[in-house]
Amino acid sequence: MQLPPARGPLSARMIDGLARGGRVIGKAVASTDPYDEDLQLALWIAYELQYRGFDDVDPDRQWDPAVIAFRSRLERPWIAWLEGNCRITPGSRPVAVQLRAMVDGADGPRLAPYLRRHATREQFREFVLNRSVYQLKEADPHSFGIARLAGVAKAALVEIEADEYGGGRCERMHSELFRTTMRWLLLDDSYGHYVPDVPAVTLALSNVMSLFALHRRWTGALVGHLAALEMTSTLPNRQYATGAIRLGASEEQARYFTEHVEADAVHEQIAAHDLCGGYVQEHPEAVGDVLFGARCALTVDDLFADHLLARWSDPASVKTA
Incomplete structure (x- = not known):
């Protein structure tokens, strides 16, 4: 690159x-x-x-x-x-319960229903192009956390990441499945190829993960971020898969999305209860950071969705620097 x-x-x-x-x-x-x-x-x-x-x-x-x-x-x-935009005051309930309440109280996947029902092939292509900046290194930022964890939390993160990396089989790695979807849309699947073309908010999706990944001080935020991703993955990916098939994708070309429907239904429980719950049990002072990381994931993802939806409905309304 x-x-x-x-x-x-x-x-x-x-x-x-x-x-x-x-x-x-x-x-x-x-x-x-x-x-x-x-x-x-x-x-x-x-x-x-x-x-x-x-x-x-x-x-x-x-x-x-x-x-x-x-x-x-x-x-x-x-x-x-x-x-300033994502820090919240933690409550007294278990962290997994607080994460569930946060996710359930979010606005919901506004982008996914549009891609399922209304998106043109070119719009779906733009969505996949943008997501490639992170998806081609999927799981890599969160894997930085493995060496910083212990006990239940460490085992939970390894279990989640092992699935992301295809259980040791290259063709099942989620980044490789995403490449298949990219090739269906005639996109270049080279790592980082579209960085010059994507907006700041797409880079921000990746940057918030890297910020948490590269600083040991933000380990709590890193596991909270991953939990939010896993807990908000199943429904959107089901809709992305439906939209891709509507636009002509084969089952194999849509497999990246369908794979997440099945895997993340399990991952969300592991992430909330074992990963975040286990981490907070060892580091009770970190519950605020765990919730902060989760809120960052939801907030920046919402901004990304808002950007694409605004661009498709009225390109002149898209916010820029």
């Missing part, structure tokens, strides 16, 4: 420093949000150094102190926005 084109001074500083092998010089970053194209791209590039990196960037830049320092400056307004 090559470094993407810059979208402003922040991402230009990051890209120029990495591409030329020189020092990445950052400065204070003003308050911003998930719609800030420049900030989200700069963050995505910084985080990607911890995953597969870039063909034209020395792997040792992963731990370049100047890059890490700049990333920290970028993270501050991003964390401030998440804290």
Whole structure:
């Protein structure tokens, strides 16, 4: 994967420093949000150094102190926005019960019914194109948490991630199933291929996971984020599968979605009770972070849905930086 084109001074500083092998010089970053194209791209590039990196960037830049320092400056307004919009006060009930109440009280999957009944093939293609930024490395961010957990929580995360990685069979890995769906829609299934084309809010979906994944301080938020994903997966994916088949997909081409209908019905119980419940039992002070991570997942996913639905109904109404 090559470094993407810059979208402003922040991402230009990051890209120029990495591409030329020189020092990445950052400065204070003003308050911003998930719609800030420049900030989200700069963050995505910084985080990607911890995953597969870039063909034209020395792997040792992963731990370049100047890059890490700049990333920290970028993270501050991003964390401030998440804290201001997603932090909630935990209650006294078990964390699994609080997660269930949060998910049940959410607005619901507005995007899924549209894709099921109304989306054109081109709109469904755009949805899949956007989701490829994360889906082609599905489970990788949450796997960072395995080494930080113990006991019941660790076993639960490993059980969930093992299914995401196809139980050791490459062709059953969820990222590979997603590639089949992409090829049906004549999309390039190369890792990161569409990063230059997607909006900031799509990058934000990936960035919130990476923020939690790469900082041990945010382990509670990471497991809460995963729980929210698993607890809100079954119904939308059933509708995505129906929409894909309506538009001509074969069972194999829609299998990425149908696989999640079955797997995540089990995963949501494991994630809420064993993963989050087990983690909070060992770290009772972290219940607020678990709920925070879950709320971040729901909030940013809603913003992504709002973006696509607004674009399809009235392109002029789409919010940009």
